[in-house]
Amino acid sequence: MNEGSRAQWLDQAQKIDARIEKLRPEAERHVVGQHVISQVLLKRFAAPFGSNGLKLVPFNLDHPDRLHKMASPRQCGKVPYFARFASASLEQLWGKLETRIPDAARAVDRGDVFQHEHHVQTLKDLIALHLVRSLNYRKVHERIFTKVYTETRTALLTDKSELLRRAVLQRSGLHLAGPQGLAAAADEILSPHLANFDNGADFRARIEDTFAKAKEMISGAGLEILMPAAGEFLLGDNPALTIQQSETRTAFNVAIGDSTAIVLPFGPRHLLVGRTPRNGMSVTTEYTVGFLNRLQIEAAEERVYLRPRSGQDAIVRGYLKQGIRSARGLTR
Numbered sequence: 001m002n003e004g005s006r007a008q009w010l011d012q013a014q015k016i017d018a019r020i021e022k023l024r025p026e027a028e029r030h031v032v033g034q035h036v037i038s039q040v041l042l043k044r045f046a047a048p049f050g051s052n053g054l055k056l057v058p059f060n061l062d063h064p065d066r067l068h069k070m071a072s073p074r075q076c077g078k079v080p081y082f083a084r085f086a087s088a089s090l091e092q093l094w095g096k097l098e099t100r101i102p103d104a105a106r107a108v109d110r111g112d113v114f115q116h117e118h119h120v121q122t123l124k125d126l127i128a129l130h131l132v133r134s135l136n137y138r139k140v141h142e143r144i145f146t147k148v149y150t151e152t153r154t155a156l157l158t159d160k161s162e163l164l165r166r167a168v169l170q171r172s173g174l175h176l177a178g179p180q181g182l183a184a185a186a187d188e189i190l191s192p193h194l195a196n197f198d199n200g201a202d203f204r205a206r207i208e209d210t211f212a213k214a215k216e217m218i219s220g221a222g223l224e225i226l227m228p229a230a231g232e233f234l235l236g237d238n239p240a241l242t243i244q245q246s247e248t249r250t251a252f253n254v255a256i257g258d259s260t261a262i263v264l265p266f267g268p269r270h271l272l273v274g275r276t277p278r279n280g281m282s283v284t285t286e287y288t289v290g291f292l293n294r295l296q297i298e299a300a301e302e303r304v305y306l307r308p309r310s311g312q313d314a315i316v317r318g319y320l321k322q323g324i325r326s327a328r329g330l331t332r
Contacts, residue, residue, distance in 0.1 A: 137210070
């Protein structure tokens with residue numbers, strides 16, 4: 001997932017600033033326990049346990065040999081204060097989509113989903129949602145902001161220093177004294193942007209904007225739904241993955257525009273593949289299921305989610321013992 005280049009980021013700055021100001025009156029309206037993985041999706045990996053309701057296994061990849069206790073879908077996939085600015089309205093935006101997922105899921109299970117274009121669109125939007133409402137996207141946002149902020153400040157102190165001096169002189173009638181005065185002026189100009197980053201406002205506005213763009217980029221392409229010939233799919237805590245495939249290697253978390261496909265597990269028996277050349281459901285090999293599961297493990301921040309008593313825990317442990325996690329790409 002990628003928010004674009006420094007130039008694209010700066011081009012959007014005015015639009016983002018305007019959106020932040022519109023959101024500012026609701027800045028403190030929060031949802032504390034925000035799900036980054038839809039509960040509807042988590043429920044598809046869960047199994048009923050009598051009066052205890054649906055349960056699934058959150059498997060901690062950093063501690064694979066400990067006892068992994070079952071949990072309800074409500075307890076899983078949460079990030080406290082994922083969005084720290086005006087998160088209530090963001091949850092409302094997500095909710096408009098998530099209320100459509102159960103009907104689309106039933107159509108997938110029946111096998112007639114491609115007879116209903118609105119369900120197909122819902123599944124494409126679900127992929128977009130999990131691309132941007134993700135731990136990976138938040139890390140990308142933080143990395144790009146830090147890079148753009150540093151590069152912009154450096155430019156104000158070097159290549160654009162004379163422009164900065166003239167701007168300060170026109171505004172205040174003061175001549176900047178030495179490098180310290182120049183640095184203070186640069187910091188003053190950039191301080192509102194830094195404040196909007198620190199309080200989460202920039203992230204809040206950009207995630208909404210990126211969601212709209214991701215939906216648009218995914219909507220026009222095809223959607224395939226894979227079903228395993230053997231085995232089953234698992235779900236990572238960064239479940240939607242943009243992938244770029246070559247003859248020998250598959251890279252993940254690439255920019256949407258650079259991806260050859262976007263994958264999202266949709267239960268043990270189904271996996272969504274966006275940005276494909278065609279629509280359809282197909283059965284995939286046990287090898288491909290294993291490969292896609294390894295991608296989920298590689299991309300996960302901390303956990304993968306398993307169907308209870310599926311035997312997947314032993315498979316995950318076996319893969320982790322190979323010691324190749326976090327390679328950011330897999331050899332095919």
